[in-house]
Amino acid sequence: MPATKQFWDSNLWAYLFIVSTDPQDVAKQSKLLSMLAATPDITISTQVINEVANVLLQKFRYDDKRVESIVDHISQSVEVQPLTLNFSKKALKLRQKYTLSWFDALIVAAALETNCDVLYTEDMQHGLVIEGKLTIQNPFIVQP
Secondary structure (H helix, E strand, O other): OOOOOEEEOHHHHHHHHOOOOOHHHHHHHHHHHHHHHHOOOEEEEHHHHHHHHHHHHHOOOOOHHHHHHHHHHHHHHOEEEOOOHHHHHHHHHHHHHHOOOHHHHHHHHHHHHOOOOEEEOOOOOOOOEEOOOEEEEOOOOOOO
């Protein structure tokens, strides 16, 4: 069975780099670290990098140097695809067809255009299959 190519949304990366003692955050970090260790093929887009940087700078007040280090760490760990005009055009169609926000549609388009099988995110409908190719999964939903 071929390995699953995964796309990780920005919220997952933010959990990995925030400092929190909240039990829910700690559990999410643990789950994501396990997934990261077991996953050989993760893709993200530059949009994900930008969103993570923005959250860490604005919400968590990390300084620029720390965020730069985190961006370097992420970009050295996974495949990073630049946003392209094709991604934007595809996102416009996906936005209407699946009733997605603009930025979610860009994430979905990037995942599809990079041939990912799974999009891990907390922000979209768990279990939704896009274009018969990409399954959206919330990694924090406990499966029966």
